[in-house]
Amino acid sequence: MSACCHCTHDNWPELERGYRAMLPEPILAFIDENRQRERNESMLIATLHMVQAHFGHLGPGHLEAVAQLMQIPLAKVTGVATFYHYFRLQPRGKYLINVCLGTACYVKGAEKIAQKLTDELGIRFGETSKDGVFSLESTRCVGTCGLAPVVMIGDEVHGPLTPSQVPALLESYLARAAEDLVGESAANR
Amino acid sequence: MPLPVRDFYRSMADRIGRTLADRDLGNKILIQVGSATCEHAAGSQSVTEEFVRHIRASGRKDIVIHRTGCTGRCSREPIVGIQVAGQIPVKYERVNRDLVHRIFTEHIQGGAPVMKHVLDHTTEVLPEREFLFCEGSRCQRPGPNLRDRFIALLETRGIEPHRVHVAAASCFGVCSLSGDAPATYVLARPEKVIYRVNGEEDLLAILADHVVGGQVVERLRVQEEPIALEFLERYGDVAFFNRQSRIALRNAGVVDPESLDEYVGLDGFKALATTLERHEPEWVISELTKARLRGRGGGGFLTGTKWTLARKQVDATRFIICNGDEGDPGAFMDRSMLESDPFNIVEGMIIGGFAIGAQKGFFYIRAEYPLAIRRIQHAIDTCRANGLLGQDIMGSGFDFDLEIRLGAGAFVCGEETALIRSIEGERGQPKVRPPYPTDRGLWGHPTVINNVETFANISAILRYGGDWYARIGTEKSGGTKVFALAGKVRHTGLVEVPLGTTLSRVVNDIGGGVSGGKQLKAIQTGGPAGGFIPASMQDMEVDFEPLQKAGSIMGSGGMIVLSEDDCMVDIAKFYMAFSQEESCGKCTPCREGTTRILEILERITQGKGELADLDKLDRLSRLCQRTSLCGLGRAAPNPVLSSLKHFREEFLAHIQDKHCPAKKCVALIRYEINPEKCIGCTICDRNCPVECITGARKEAHVIDQAACIKCGNCFDVCKFAAIDRV
Numbered sequence A: 001m002s003a004c005c006h007c008t009h010d011n012w013p014e015l016e017r018g019y020r021a022m023l024p025e026p027i028l029a030f031i032d033e034n035r036q037r038e039r040n041e042s043m044l045i046a047t048l049h050m051v052q053a054h055f056g057h058l059g060p061g062h063l064e065a066v067a068q069l070m071q072i073p074l075a076k077v078t079g080v081a082t083f084y085h086y087f088r089l090q091p092r093g094k095y096l097i098n099v100c101l102g103t104a105c106y107v108k109g110a111e112k113i114a115q116k117l118t119d120e121l122g123i124r125f126g127e128t129s130k131d132g133v134f135s136l137e138s139t140r141c142v143g144t145c146g147l148a149p150v151v152m153i154g155d156e157v158h159g160p161l162t163p164s165q166v167p168a169l170l171e172s173y174l175a176r177a178a179e180d181l182v183g184e185s186a187a188n189r
Numbered sequence B: 001m002p003l004p005v006r007d008f009y010r011s012m013a014d015r016i017g018r019t020l021a022d023r024d025l026g027n028k029i030l031i032q033v034g035s036a037t038c039e040h041a042a043g044s045q046s047v048t049e050e051f052v053r054h055i056r057a058s059g060r061k062d063i064v065i066h067r068t069g070c071t072g073r074c075s076r077e078p079i080v081g082i083q084v085a086g087q088i089p090v091k092y093e094r095v096n097r098d099l100v101h102r103i104f105t106e107h108i109q110g111g112a113p114v115m116k117h118v119l120d121h122t123t124e125v126l127p128e129r130e131f132l133f134c135e136g137s138r139c140q141r142p143g144p145n146l147r148d149r150f151i152a153l154l155e156t157r158g159i160e161p162h163r164v165h166v167a168a169a170s171c172f173g174v175c176s177l178s179g180d181a182p183a184t185y186v187l188a189r190p191e192k193v194i195y196r197v198n199g200e201e202d203l204l205a206i207l208a209d210h211v212v213g214g215q216v217v218e219r220l221r222v223q224e225e226p227i228a229l230e231f232l233e234r235y236g237d238v239a240f241f242n243r244q245s246r247i248a249l250r251n252a253g254v255v256d257p258e259s260l261d262e263y264v265g266l267d268g269f270k271a272l273a274t275t276l277e278r279h280e281p282e283w284v285i286s287e288l289t290k291a292r293l294r295g296r297g298g299g300g301f302l303t304g305t306k307w308t309l310a311r312k313q314v315d316a317t318r319f320i321i322c323n324g325d326e327g328d329p330g331a332f333m334d335r336s337m338l339e340s341d342p343f344n345i346v347e348g349m350i351i352g353g354f355a356i357g358a359q360k361g362f363f364y365i366r367a368e369y370p371l372a373i374r375r376i377q378h379a380i381d382t383c384r385a386n387g388l389l390g391q392d393i394m395g396s397g398f399d400f401d402l403e404i405r406l407g408a409g410a411f412v413c414g415e416e417t418a419l420i421r422s423i424e425g426e427r428g429q430p431k432v433r434p435p436y437p438t439d440r441g442l443w444g445h446p447t448v449i450n451n452v453e454t455f456a457n458i459s460a461i462l463r464y465g466g467d468w469y470a471r472i473g474t475e476k477s478g479g480t481k482v483f484a485l486a487g488k489v490r491h492t493g494l495v496e497v498p499l500g501t502t503l504s505r506v507v508n509d510i511g512g513g514v515s516g517g518k519q520l521k522a523i524q525t526g527g528p529a530g531g532f533i534p535a536s537m538q539d540m541e542v543d544f545e546p547l548q549k550a551g552s553i554m555g556s557g558g559m560i561v562l563s564e565d566d567c568m569v570d571i572a573k574f575y576m577a578f579s580q581e582e583s584c585g586k587c588t589p590c591r592e593g594t595t596r597i598l599e600i601l602e603r604i605t606q607g608k609g610e611l612a613d614l615d616k617l618d619r620l621s622r623l624c625q626r627t628s629l630c631g632l633g634r635a636a637p638n639p640v641l642s643s644l645k646h647f648r649e650e651f652l653a654h655i656q657d658k659h660c661p662a663k664k665c666v667a668l669i670r671y672e673i674n675p676e677k678c679i680g681c682t683i684c685d686r687n688c689p690v691e692c693i694t695g696a697r698k699e700a701h702v703i704d705q706a707a708c709i710k711c712g713n714c715f716d717v718c719k720f721a722a723i724d725r726v
C-alpha cells in the first residue's frame, strides 16, 4: 500500500499528503486520535458519519482517503458504506427531505405527503431538484410517530402535515436557501 | 471501617443539595418547557425564545425557564408548565408564540391562568387544592367509595368544587411499596402529600385540618415516597398521565436532561452508591431476579439470568451494551428515554457493568436520533468529570467507562450479533447463535446486550427492591412496560402501565379511543416482527405470553391503533415491504421468502390474487419462519400470518370480490361524482393532477375513469360531499 509496484521509491508520505488534503482538519484529528487506540476499525462507521456530515455524501475519493488514513482495506470501507442505508454515495441537494414512511406515518397518510412532494418538486425519490436545493428520500421512522405524518428536512422534523401544507413548507426552505446565497455572495465580495 | 463510597455519595449529594438550594427554584415561578425531538418538531424552541424575550422585557428575576425532556404527550405538544409556589401547577397544550404572550401577561403577571388552553381543558377554574383518589385495582379498597363520600362532605360544608377539586387517579405506587393493609391513597396537591385513608373518620380529619385549616394531617401521611411522586405532583391531574404507572419514565418531563444536579436531587446515583458500597454483584443480580425483570427489547429474556450467564464466564474481559437502535418503525420510547432522562440510563449501564464485571460499555444509538446522541454524550462526559465514570468510580475501586457507537440505518443491526459486528466496524450481518453474546460477543468476549428501557428500570429496582417491582407486574413478568401509542388514536404518546394491563385500557382509557369517532379494527404490537390483535380481543392482558398466543409479540413497545379505514392486507404488505427491504440478504429463506411473499401480497391488493395464493402465503411464511438465520427473517412473516388468522375475510374480499372493504387499495376503488350533489364549483377539476375531471361551471362534473389515477385529491377537496369512493 505504501509503495508503488515498479519502483522501490516509497511514496507514502506524498500519497498521505494527498489523502489528508481531501478531508477537513477535525476529521483528520479524529482519525489520528483513533489510530493511537486499539481496535481502530471500530471507529470506521463514526468516521464515515463525520465525512458525510461534512460533505453531504460519501464520494469515491472520500472512501479511499478514509481507507488509506485509517489503514483499513478499501473493500471493507466500501462494503460498510454500501451496507448501511444512512450512507449516501451520491451528492445531494442543500436540504435533504426525508419523508417518513414508518408505520405510524403510513397509516396516517404519508403516501399522500410523498405524492405531493414528488409533484411539487418534480423529482422522484432518490433524486435532487435541478436548482440543487432539495433531495428527496424516504426513511423509516424518525421517532416522532406521535406527530405523524412527519417529514424531516435537514435536521428539522415537521408534523403532523397535510398535503396542502407542503408547498408553503418548501417555500420556507427555498427562501432560506436564497437568503444563504445572498449571504454567501456578500461574504465573497 | 472507612466507607469511601458512602462518603463520596454524601459529599456529592450535599454539594448538589446546596447548589439546588441556591437556585431556590421552589420560590420562583417556573416556566417548564419540554425539549426533546418531538417538542422541537412541534415548535418548543420558538416558544422558549419567546418566553426568554418576555422575561427579559419584564426585568423580573423570579421567573425562570426550566428545561425538561418529554412527557410523552405528543399530540398536545408543545406543552408548557407554569409552577408557582403554593399553587397547583398548570400545563398548557399546543403553545405557540401568541399563546406565550397571553400566558405571560395574563397568568404569570396577572395571576389568571388562560384556562381555555390548559392541557385537556378539564376545568374552567384553577382549583386551590386538589385531592386525587387512587382507584387502581391493585390495592383492594375497603368499604364504600370514599371519593364520593369526600365530595359529599365538601358539599355539605359549602366548599365549591372549583375551589377544591376531587378526582380519580390510578395507582400512585404506594400499595406496592408498603404491602400493608388495604387502604385508599389520596394525593393532595399542591402540598405533594399522600394520605392513607381508611374510612370516613380520616376524611373528616382531612376536611377539618387540611381543607379548612390548611395543615397537613401528619397522622395519615404515607411515609414512603412513591417513585413517581414528582411526576404526579406535576402531571397528576391529567387523566392521560394519572392512569399510568411511571417507573422507567418517572423523570421524563420532570428533570432537566442536561443537569446532573437535578438528577441527583431526585435520588439519582443512589442505587449506584448502594451497589458499590455493598460491592456484591450477586446482590444486584438477585434483586433483578426477584424483580422478574424481563428484557424490554422484545424477547423478554430474564435480565437477572442474562447477567448471571455473563458473570459466570472465565474470560474476565467483558462488555455491556445498551441497544438504542430502536428499529421498529412506529416506536419511539427508547428515543424519549435517552433524550429525557439520560443519566438514568447511564446509571443502569454502570450498575450492569459492575454486576457482570465489565470494564467497558457501549451505547449503540441509531444515527437518526441526533439529540439522543448529544444528551447521552453529555451525560457520559459529565459523569466522567464527577467521578461517576472512569477510574475508581465513587472511590469504590471499580473502573468502568462508556462510549457511544452510532448505527447507520440498518434495522437488522438491532439484532444482537449484527449489532456487535456493527460496533466492531463491520457490515451488520447476523451470525449463527450459539455462541450467544454472553459466551462470545464483542471482539470474542462475554457481552451483555440490553434494551434502553431495561436499563431504565435498574436504578428503580435497586432502590425500591426486587419484590416491590415484582408486585407491580404479573406472575411471570415484573414491573411496567412503556408503549409508544400511535396511529389512529386520539391521544398519541408514551404510556407506561403495569404488565398485565388490558389493551383496551391502554388504547381506550388512556389513549382516548380511536380518533375521529371511527371503529377500532385492530391493535398492532411488535412492529414488523409482531402481529395484529383484533378489536374483539382488546380485553386481553398485555404480557409476553398472551400476546404470543394471540399471534403477535410484545416487541419493543410500538403500539399502532388501526381503524375501520385501514386495510389489513395493505398493512401486512407494508410490513412485508419493510422486512424485505431490511433483510441483510445473507440467507436465502429470508431474502427470497420475503420477496415472494411481498409479490403475492402485491398481487392481492392489485385485485389479481387467486385463492391458491392464501395457501402459498401460509407455506412460504412458515418456511421463512423455520429456516431463516436470524430473528428478522424468522419473525418477518408474523404480520402476514396474524392478519390471515384474524382477518381472512378481508383477504377473501380482495381475491374473490375484487373489493377492498376499507377502500384503501387503489386498484380496487373508484371515485365517482354524484350529479345530484355536485354543484359545479370546479374545485375538484382544479386539483386533479391529471386533469381528468370535466364539466362546466355550475354543472355536474364527471370523472374520466380511464385517465383517473385515483389519487383521491378530488375526494379530499370537494366541500359538498359530492364525490364517492366506491
Ligand SMILES: Cc1cc2nc3c(=O)[nH]c(=O)nc-3n(C[C@H](O)[C@H](O)[C@H](O)COP(=O)(O)O)c2cc1C
Pocket (backbone or CB within 6 Å): B294, B295, B296, B297, B298, B299, B300, B301, B323, B324, B325, B326, B327, B328, B411, B412, B413, B414, B415, B416, B417, B449, B450, B451, B452, B454, B556, B630, B631, B632
Ligand atoms: C431484527 C431484529 C431487530 C431488533 N431490534 C432491536 C432494537 O431495535 N432494540 C432492542 O433493544 N432490541 C432489538 N432486538 C432484540 C435484540 O436482539 C436483543 O434481544 C435485545 O436488545 C436484548 O435486550 P433485552 O434483553 O433488554 O430485551 C432486535 C432483534 C432482531 C432479531
Ligand code: SF4
Pocket (backbone or CB within 6 Å): B412, B429, B430, B582, B583, B584, B585, B586, B587, B588, B590, B591, B628, B629, B630, B631, B632, B633, B634
Ligand atoms: S434472516 Fe434475513 S436478516 Fe437475518 S441473516 Fe438471514 S437474510 Fe439476514
Ligand code: SF4
Pocket (backbone or CB within 6 Å): B671, B687, B688, B689, B690, B691, B692, B693, B703, B707, B708, B709, B710, B711, B712, B713, B714, B715
Ligand atoms: S382521484 Fe385524482 S386523478 Fe382521479 S379524478 Fe380525482 S383528482 Fe383526478
Ligand code: SF4
Pocket (backbone or CB within 6 Å): B673, B677, B678, B679, B680, B681, B682, B683, B684, B685, B700, B701, B717, B718, B719, B720, B721, B722, B723
Ligand atoms: S368539488 Fe365537488 S361540488 Fe365542486 S365540482 Fe367537484 S364534485 Fe362538484
Ligand code: FES
Pocket (backbone or CB within 6 Å): A100, A101, A102, A103, A104, A105, A106, A140, A141, A142, A143, A144, A145, A146, A148, A149, A150, B329, B330, B331
Ligand atoms: S413512523 Fe413516522 S415518525 Fe415514526
Ligand code: FES
Pocket (backbone or CB within 6 Å): A146, B036, B038, B039, B070, B071, B072, B073, B074, B075, B077, B332, B336, B493, B494
Ligand atoms: S411528546 Fe415526546 S415522544 Fe411524543
